[in-house]
Amino acid sequence: MSSDGDNDDFVYDDEYEYDDGFDQDEEADEIDSTSEPDVYDALSPAIEEAPQKKPYDVTWKVKTLQEIIDMQNKEIKKIQSVLEVPPSSAAVLLRHYAWNSEKLQEQFWNDPATALQEAGLSPPSSPTTSTQPLPSGPFECPVCCMDYDAASLEKNTYAMGCGHRFCKDCWTEYLTGKIKAEGESGNIQCMEDGCSRIVREEVIDEMVAADVFKKYHNLLNAAFVADSPNLRWCPHPDCQYIIECNQAPTRMLDQLVPTVECKCGNELCFGCGHPASHRPVLCRVVKMWEKKCADDSETANWLQANTKECGKCNSTIEKNGGCNHMTCKKCKWEFCWVCMGPWSEHGTSWYQCNRFDEKSGVDARDTQAKSRASLDRYLHYFNRWANHEHSAKLDAEFYKKTEKKMEQMQNSGNLSWIEVQFAKQAVDVVIKARITLKWSYCMAFYLKRNNMTELFEDNQRDLERAVENLGYLLEQNIIDTDSIAKLRSDITNQAAYVQKRHDILMDDTLKGYLERRWEFAIPT
Known part of the structure; x- marks a missing residue:
C-alpha cells in the first residue's frame, strides 16, 4: 500500500462520495448508469438513503485482517514485477521505505546498490544465500563454539549473503528470542555484531517453529498498520478490525475531530486512537x-x-x-x-x-x-x-x-x-x-x-x-x-x-x- 500523498488532496465537500475501493475505470465497468434498469429492481427491498455527510465528518472503511494481508501482497507483487527482485526482497524494501512505493522506486532506479544496502539486503554484485561458498575445513560456531566437520556444514549451519555463518540451532534460538521476547519482525538483523543484513522471511520460516512463524507474521501485519498513516487498529478488546481513513492527516487535526465507528459497534478517534469519541474537543x-x-x-x-x-x-x-x-x-x-x-x-x-x-x-x-x-x-x-x-x-x-x-x-x-x-x-x-x-x-x-x-x-x-x-x-x-x-x-x-x-x-x-x-x- 502506498502512503505517497493521497492525504494532500483533502477537500471539505458536503457531496463527498464514499470511497468503495474501485478505480474510476473499474467502477464504470461494474456500474453502468446508462444501462436499462434491472427487471428485478421492483422486487428488491427499498434502500434508505444515507444521511448527508457533514463538512466536519470523515469517511472510513472497516477492514479485516485478511484484507490487510491482501493489500500487502498486492503491493509486494507490484514491486517484485517492477524491480525484478524476489518477493521477500520486495517486502524488505517496502518495509524499509514505510510502504511508500513511489519513493522506493525513485531511490532504487537512482542507485540500486545503495537502496538495497540501506534496506539491509545484498547488493546486486554480492553472492546470494544459495551460492554462499562453504568453508573448506572444520567450522566452529562463533556463538555456541560447537565444531562441525566439512560433511555436516551444509546440513547444520547457515550463512546469509553477508557471509556470517552460524549453526542452525543458534539461528533458531536467536530468531525465536527476537520474535517472541522482543516482538521484532521486519527489522531482525544478522547475528554478527555490527552487521545490518536483514533476515528474510523464507529464512525465518525454515529456522523457527510454526507457532513462532505465525507470531512473526502477526507482528508484520501490526507493523504494516502502524507504518500506514491511513490505517489504525480498533483499540477495543478482542476486536480484530482495522479502520482505513484517508481524510485525517496530522496536519488536519487542528480542524477535525475524526470520529469513526468500527464494526464491533464502538466509536473511536482516528486521529489519536482514543478508544471513544471525544467530540467536540481536538x-x-x-x-x-x-x-x-x-x-x-x-x-x-x-x-x-x-x-x-x-x-x-x-x-x-x-x-x-x-x-x-x-x-x-x-x-x-x-x-x-x-x-x-x-x-x-x-x-x-x-x-x-x-x-x-x-x-x-x-x-x-x-x-x-x-x-x-x-x-x-x-x-x-x-x-x-x-x-x-x-x-x-x-x-x-x-x-x-x-x-x-x-x-x-x-x-x-x-x-x-x-x-x-x-x-x-x-x-x-x-x-x-x-x-x-x-x-x-x-x-x-x-x-x-x-x-x-x-x-x-x-x-x-x-x-x-x-x-x-x-x-x-x-x-x-x-x-x-x-x-x-x-x-x-x-x-x-x-x-x-x-x-x-x-x-x-x-x-x-x-x-x-x-x-x-x-x-x-x-x-x-
Whole structure:
C-alpha cells in the first residue's frame, strides 16, 4: 500500500462520495448508469438513503485482517514485477521505505546498490544465500563454539549473503528470542555484531517453529498498520478490525475531530486512537487535559468521591442516579449536585451553573492567591467533566432497572415490546449527551474568553439543562405506569429536544474549527 500523498488532496465537500475501493475505470465497468434498469429492481427491498455527510465528518472503511494481508501482497507483487527482485526482497524494501512505493522506486532506479544496502539486503554484485561458498575445513560456531566437520556444514549451519555463518540451532534460538521476547519482525538483523543484513522471511520460516512463524507474521501485519498513516487498529478488546481513513492527516487535526465507528459497534478517534469519541474537543487538547488530570491525581481522587454534604443540614448524601437534581432526605432541601446551589434557581436567566466566574481571579495579587484562583478554575471544569462521566455510568446502570418497568408497561398497557422502547432510546440520548457535555468542559477550560466562547457556553448550558430535565423525568416518572401514553409522550418529546440541543452544540462547535473561530489559551 502506498502512503505517497493521497492525504494532500483533502477537500471539505458536503457531496463527498464514499470511497468503495474501485478505480474510476473499474467502477464504470461494474456500474453502468446508462444501462436499462434491472427487471428485478421492483422486487428488491427499498434502500434508505444515507444521511448527508457533514463538512466536519470523515469517511472510513472497516477492514479485516485478511484484507490487510491482501493489500500487502498486492503491493509486494507490484514491486517484485517492477524491480525484478524476489518477493521477500520486495517486502524488505517496502518495509524499509514505510510502504511508500513511489519513493522506493525513485531511490532504487537512482542507485540500486545503495537502496538495497540501506534496506539491509545484498547488493546486486554480492553472492546470494544459495551460492554462499562453504568453508573448506572444520567450522566452529562463533556463538555456541560447537565444531562441525566439512560433511555436516551444509546440513547444520547457515550463512546469509553477508557471509556470517552460524549453526542452525543458534539461528533458531536467536530468531525465536527476537520474535517472541522482543516482538521484532521486519527489522531482525544478522547475528554478527555490527552487521545490518536483514533476515528474510523464507529464512525465518525454515529456522523457527510454526507457532513462532505465525507470531512473526502477526507482528508484520501490526507493523504494516502502524507504518500506514491511513490505517489504525480498533483499540477495543478482542476486536480484530482495522479502520482505513484517508481524510485525517496530522496536519488536519487542528480542524477535525475524526470520529469513526468500527464494526464491533464502538466509536473511536482516528486521529489519536482514543478508544471513544471525544467530540467536540481536538486531539491535542484531549492529551493536555488527560495529562493535567493525571498530574493532579490527588485532586481528581477527591473530586470523584461519591458523597457530599447537604448545604443546609450538613448530612452526608450519596449520589445514586445520573440526575443532578438532589433532595436531602433529612431536611428536604433541593439543590444541584454540580454547584451545590439551590435547585430553584436553575433555569432562571441569571443562573449560570456551567460558567466559571473569571472575575474571582482578577483581584488575586500575590502568588498564593493566584495559585488558589487557578486551582479553583481547574476544579470548576474538572468537577463538571468528572460528574458527567460518572452520571453517564449511572444512567447506563439505571437502564437495567428500566427494563423491568418496560416489561410492566408492556403487560399493563397491552403494548408491544417495540412500543415501549422509547425508554431505552431516551436513556441512550441522555448518555450520548452526557459524554458530549463531559468533553465540552475540557474544551471550555482551554478556550480564550471572547464572544465565541459565550456562544459556546450558551449552547453548552442549554444542552445541560435539557439533559437534566430528561434525566429527572426518566427517574421520576418511569416508576408510575398508570398513564403510559402521557409518559411516553413526555419522555419522547424531551428526548427529541435533547437530541436537537446536542446537534446544535456539536454542529456549531465542529464547524467553528473549520472556520477557525475558536482560540485556545494553550500553555507553552
